[in-house]
Amino acid sequence: MRAKEDHHRFHHKVNMYITKKLFNNPTAYIILLLLSYALGYLSSPKPHTPPPPSRPRAGAGAGAGAATATSNSTIQLPPSLLDNFRVTTRCAADSVPPQLVRQTIIDRIFNGTSPYVNFPPPHISHLLRRRRIKGWGSYGAVFGNLIDKVRPRVIIEVGSFLGASALHMANLTRQLGLDSQILCIDDFRGWPGFRDKFKDIPMVNGNVLLYFQFLQNVIYQNAIDSVLPVPFSSGSALTKLCEWGVVGDLIEIDAGHDFNSAWADINRAWRILRPGGVIFGHDYFTAADNRGVRRAVNLFAKINGLKVQIDGQHWVIHSAVNA
Incomplete structure (x- = not known):
């Protein structure tokens, strides 16, 4: 039991010594800060990226005022293309x-x-x-x-x-x-x-x-x-x-x-x-x-x-x- 306590005390002193040296050394401190930022960014969840608008597809039915009629077919336009026309x-x-x-x-x-x-x-x-x-x-x-x-x-x-x-x-x-x-x-x-x-x-x-x-x-x-x-x-x-x-x-x-x-x-x-x-x-x-x-x-x-x-x-x- 005593040996275990001495082992923890020894590691604590080592960590304190390393921390003191890092904070007293600006270059080492900056490196540690950049590493922390990089690790945090890499471990953060990725934002959801919506899929790009689908291309017009021939043969679609008319819908919600966004249908484009031609002499041969009907094209379904993405609603976002019509937003500025309303x-x-x-x-x-x-x-x-x-x-x-x-x-x-x-x-x-x-x-x-x-x-x-x-x-x-x-x-x-x-x-x-x-x-x-x-x-x-x-x-x-x-x-x-x-x-x-x-x-x-x-x-x-x-x-x-x-x-x-x-x-x-x-x-x-x-x-x-x-x-x-x-x-x-x-x-x-x-x-x-x-x-x-x-x-x-x-x-x-x-x-x-x-x-x-x-x-x-x-x-x-x-x-x-x-x-x-x-x-x-x-x-x-x-x-x-x-x-x-x-x-x-x-x-x-x-x-x-x-x-x-x-x-x-x-x-x-x-x-x-x-x-x-x-x-x-x-x-x-x-x-x-x-x-x-x-x-x-x-x-x-x-x-x-x-x-x-x-x-x-x-x-x-x-x-x-x-x-």
């Missing part, structure tokens, strides 16, 4: 009746007074032309074809500029005896540098007068009862129409021509398209090829299982026609 704004449960759409916009945006009342203001009138209507692809056959087929009570145009296509649609609905309201969504700011091409559009204190010239054009065409501006960005305007319950039978997309702008406008506009309605737009064939509007349109159609039809330079998607 729009979470809640739309009104009930839609505004077509006959109340005009007054709803006037009340909510213009404080109850039509923007055409007492127009133009004296300090602007001398700067406006009686008529300055300009657009691109604004008189294509697609407008008459769709209006004749859909017979829309409410038309929503995203991207109006000086109102050429809106006024053309107003004339077409009038010829068909339709009581249609056309809402023109545009911030009426043009784009940086647009006045290099439109030098006759005046500017006052840095504010280009596109909006006032648009109103003047509508008055000149005697279309104030059927054409109403919604002078905000497409994103904010479409979001609010959704919240207010304003829906369209026919929606034209012709604002930003890059992929991101077109993609956002199409997705937001689709949410306020009345069931059975039609959404369409310009610039399907441009120098941007499949990097701009066309890419956005095709991707939207694939994801939602819809068919893209072509009418001249315009793309057309009928909500009631699947691919």
Whole structure:
């Protein structure tokens, strides 16, 4: 028993001696510290690494809005690829009746007074032309074809500029005896540098007068009862129409021509398209090829299982026609 105690006492003295030497020697202390860290790291449990997203697989069924339809097959996309495309704004449960759409916009945006009342203001009138209507692809056959087929009570145009296509649609609905309201969504700011091409559009204190010239054009065409501006960005305007319950039978997309702008406008506009309605737009064939509007349109159609039809330079998607 005594021998065992002497043995433990001897080992204790040895350990104390080694510890004292290590702490008095900085190099040895650092080596011991690094060894301890390495042993602790190696012995710790490994974090769980999720498997990489599965590759798209042909022949999968549609699921949770993530299905991509093609002419030959259906592809199941990983949901994570669609996360950034979701729009979470809640739309009104009930839609505004077509006959109340005009007054709803006037009340909510213009404080109850039509923007055409007492127009133009004296300090602007001398700067406006009686008529300055300009657009691109604004008189294509697609407008008459769709209006004749859909017979829309409410038309929503995203991207109006000086109102050429809106006024053309107003004339077409009038010829068909339709009581249609056309809402023109545009911030009426043009784009940086647009006045290099439109030098006759005046500017006052840095504010280009596109909006006032648009109103003047509508008055000149005697279309104030059927054409109403919604002078905000497409994103904010479409979001609010959704919240207010304003829906369209026919929606034209012709604002930003890059992929991101077109993609956002199409997705937001689709949410306020009345069931059975039609959404369409310009610039399907441009120098941007499949990097701009066309890419956005095709991707939207694939994801939602819809068919893209072509009418001249315009793309057309009928909500009631699947691919």
